[in-house]
Every structure is written in structure tokens, then in C-alpha cells.
Amino acid sequence: MSSLQPIADLDLRRATLCQILHWLAAGRVQPGRLAEVYLQAIERINPQLNAYVGLSPALMLEQARSAEHRRRDGVIGRLDGIPIALKDNFDIAGWTTRSGLPGPGVMAEHDAHVVARLRASGAVLVGKTNMDEGALGATTHNPHFGPTHNPHRQGYTAGGSSGGAAAAVAAGLAVAAIGSDSLGSIRIPASYCGMFALKPTQGEISARGMTPAARRLDTVGLLARGVDDLTVLLQVLAGYDADDSRSRRRRVALSPPDWEPGKLRCGLLSNLPALGVQPEVVDVFEAALAKLDRELGECRTVDFDDWHFARTRRAGFLLMEAEMLGTFAVQLADTEHPVSPQFRRLLDYATRKTAADYADADRVLDTATLKMRRLFAQIDVLVTPTTPQGAFPLDGPAPDTQGDLTSFANLAGCPAVSIPMGTLPNGLPIGMQLVGARGSDLRLLELAAVWSATLDAAPNYPVIA
Numbered sequence: 001m002s003s004l005q006p007i008a009d010l011d012l013r014r015a016t017l018c019q020i021l022h023w024l025a026a027g028r029v030q031p032g033r034l035a036e037v038y039l040q041a042i043e044r045i046n047p048q049l050n051a052y053v054g055l056s057p058a059l060m061l062e063q064a065r066s067a068e069h070r071r072r073d074g075v076i077g078r079l080d081g082i083p084i085a086l087k088d089n090f091d092i093a094g095w096t097t098r099s100g101l102p103g104p105g106v107m108a109e110h111d112a113h114v115v116a117r118l119r120a121s122g123a124v125l126v127g128k129t130n131m132d133e134g135a136l137g138a139t140t141h142n143p144h145f146g147p148t149h150n151p152h153r154q155g156y157t158a159g160g161s162s163g164g165a166a167a168a169v170a171a172g173l174a175v176a177a178i179g180s181d182s183l184g185s186i187r188i189p190a191s192y193c194g195m196f197a198l199k200p201t202q203g204e205i206s207a208r209g210m211t212p213a214a215r216r217l218d219t220v221g222l223l224a225r226g227v228d229d230l231t232v233l234l235q236v237l238a239g240y241d242a243d244d245s246r247s248r249r250r251r252v253a254l255s256p257p258d259w260e261p262g263k264l265r266c267g268l269l270s271n272l273p274a275l276g277v278q279p280e281v282v283d284v285f286e287a288a289l290a291k292l293d294r295e296l297g298e299c300r301t302v303d304f305d306d307w308h309f310a311r312t313r314r315a316g317f318l319l320m321e322a323e324m325l326g327t328f329a330v331q332l333a334d335t336e337h338p339v340s341p342q343f344r345r346l347l348d349y350a351t352r353k354t355a356a357d358y359a360d361a362d363r364v365l366d367t368a369t370l371k372m373r374r375l376f377a378q379i380d381v382l383v384t385p386t387t388p389q390g391a392f393p394l395d396g397p398a399p400d401t402q403g404d405l406t407s408f409a410n411l412a413g414c415p416a417v418s419i420p421m422g423t424l425p426n427g428l429p430i431g432m433q434l435v436g437a438r439g440s441d442l443r444l445l446e447l448a449a450v451w452s453a454t455l456d457a458a459p460n461y462p463v464i465a
Helices: 009-014 017-026 031-049 057-073 113-121 163-170 187-193 227-237 279-291 309-327 341-351 355-378 407-412 441-455
Strands: 052-055 083-087 124-129 153-157 176-181 196-199 219-224 265-269 298-302 381-385 416-423 429-435
Touching: 009 031, 017 031, 017 227, 031 052, 031 057, 031 083, 031 124, 052 163, 057 124, 083 113, 083 163, 113 124, 113 227, 124 163, 163 176, 163 187, 163 219, 176 227, 187 196, 187 219, 187 416, 187 429, 196 227, 196 441, 219 227, 227 416, 227 441, 265 355, 279 381, 279 416, 279 429, 279 441, 298 355, 309 341, 309 355, 309 407, 355 407, 381 441, 416 441, 429 441
Parallel strands: 083 124, 083 176, 265 298, 265 381
Antiparallel strands: 052 124, 176 219, 196 219, 196 416, 381 429, 416 429
8 A cells, every 4th residue: 555645535526537547556545435535525515516316325335345346356447446427318227217307217127338338347336417308408407307507607507418417527526427419418518517528439439228319419428527538438438339230340440649730730610600609709719729829730711601500400409309209208108207398399399390301301411421521531620619608597598509519520420529728708618629530539539638738728626626
């Protein structure tokens, strides 16, 4: 055992996954104490934040004790002892999966693929995080479980639909979290909460055991307090799953992280205000680009005149709403535990559409693929703000445009990373998005690491001490 002083509780909640792995390896902290620190923080902070909707402290401590035994015996997994949170649309055997909907939920008989990977790596599963009802939203203002508050400001949205996951990590209630992203659901809350997030290439991480929103759009998303943490999580969770029809056996090989300074070709959109990006977000984005002048390489304005961001985002929503009519048929028919009027109204929209309307929406994905191929023949990375606005009050209207800049990556199957890029005049964080060609996940993460070091815009974690 190390003779060095033990790590302070606040530092354990502040540290990145990679830093905690180092402390565990050096014997500076044990998994049991790490779990106790996070549980104590959850008990104190979650009542005001509402990030978690399902917890099992006894099970968490049991997992931590098992991790201690493995570390003592010298046979450990990649994440042994690391507390990880999961969005409540992933199956954990023996837990109910509610997906933000009312009623008893569905008791999971088997672990989702990512949960099985986490268990095999030795991770300590903390609990289920709050989300939008059915994952159809971007506020995590859940009518059945209550809203998740932004840890930077009570009464403001944490984003969604993975808002509980982002809030938990930002507030130091988990080391990292696993969520889902169908049109931006991992990157939107990352932007609002000042987090690092990865939406991998479509099919890179199996979505088996994750309640689907729209299978052609769904991806498992990763949230953490550092870019390197995302790389570790991707390495643990990625891989072919024969039982997931969307999983891919390296049809697009992951490109090596071989970025060369000065040779990068960055694509920028020509008129952000015309796309609905708020002036204060444009100002922060332009200031960030100025700081990154040497790291950006050659900047090119890319032509997106043929891409209607709002219209294509709405096409994605139609695909989700139509598929959810089947996915949630039992819950929609449950009069004892009714879904909210808003959720029913959103799905009713799909019932008024024809098969031809659905086919038109589905063809948008093919259009996005062709757009992606042409785009990344000209550039290496597309750089945008992650969201057109920052976090807003929970008691006000939710902007329709939240997913306009994030949806392209889902429709085209591209990887995308969100990093903190600065602070808005009201003191809230805002994110920068990096989008790359399919398979460029590692390149994007390397760029994100370099740019994040230059920007130095991540907030002081944990946001709530």
C-alpha cells in the first residue's frame, strides 16, 4: 500500500476517469471508499438535482468490494472499481427499465450489451439516470419523475434526453455515464452541462438491450469529465455484436489518430445566425476559433445550402415517433399509468402520416450519407457550436432548434464529439461540436484533446461541491 496521503473526497469527485484509474493502481484509493464517496454525494445532492431515478447502494458497495478483491488478487478489468451511471433506457438484469415512462416498467432478464461489457471490465454500476419521456425530447423535464436541474444553475434544463447522465457526471455523482443519442441526446446535455461527450460511428457500439428510439438513428453515447476518458470507454465498449443487426464487423475501419498540425482541413458553416444560432453563442464560438487559430489548420467554408437543418431534424423525429408507436404500444395502452398528454400527442402525429411520408423521411438518411461522403472528401472535420443556444429555464418554452446542429451526425451515421468551448454571458457553459467521417472516432477524440487543452474551457468539477 502507498504511504502517500489519501485523496480528498472532493478530489475524487473532481477527477477524470483516467486519473482515478491511476490512483487505484497506485493504491491511493480503494474501490470501496470510492463508492462510498460517490454514494454520500448522491444522497446529499441528488434530491435537489434529480439526476438519478434508480439506485441500489447495497449492490453498488457489493460491486466495489468485489473490485477490491480483484485488485488484491492481481486480476483486474480495465475499469475495475470505477463508478459508472446508466441512462434508464438500458437493461440491467434484475432492474426495471422504464425509459422515462410511467408504470412498473419492464424487469430486465438480461444485461444490455454495454452493461455486460462494463461488468466484464469491473466497472461499478451506480444506478439509472433520469431522461425525457421515451427519450423523445431534449430537456429531461420528465412529467413522471420530475425535471433534472442543470448543476450549474437550479431551475435550468440539463438538456436531454440524457440530461440525468450529464448532470450526474458534472456534479461529481458518477465518474462517467452511458446514455443514448438519436438526434443529439448525448451532445445537447453535454453542451449545457459543460461536459465531454462522444456519439460514436453508427454501429460501433452495440445497442442491444437499449430501448430503441429509431434503430437507424440510435447510438450509445458516452459522457465524461475528460476527453481521454471517452477514448477508454470507447475501447471497452466497442466491438462487433452478432446479436445486434446494426452492429458492424469493421465495415468502416477506425482511422488511426494521426492528425498532423498544419495539415488539418476544418469545415465551417457560412452563416450561423441564419441557422438560428443565438448571437451570444456565435460570439463564444468565434472567440474559441480565434484561440485555436494554430490548431485549426486550413479553414474552409462548406456549402450546406442544400441541407435544411430544421426540416431534416423533423424527418428524424418522424422516424422516432413512428417506431415508438410499436416500441411503447403496451405503455400507450396502459390507462392505469397513462403517458403524458404531450408524449401521446407527439406519437399521434405519426399516426396521421402516411407510409409515403415515412418513406420520404427515411430517404433523408440516404441523402445525409451522400452529403457526408461529399463533405469529407473536401474536409477532415466539420466544426460547429454543439447547440444553437445555452441552457434555458425549465419553466419556459423549449426551443425547437436544440437538435438542429447535432442531428446531421445521426442521420449520416457519423461520429461527433462535444467539448466545452467557453461560457455564455449568463455564466452557463456552451459546447463545440466536431463531426467527422464514419470511422474517424479516434481522430476526433485526438483533435478534441488538443483543442480542449488550448481552450481550457472545462468548468471546475464537480459543479456542485
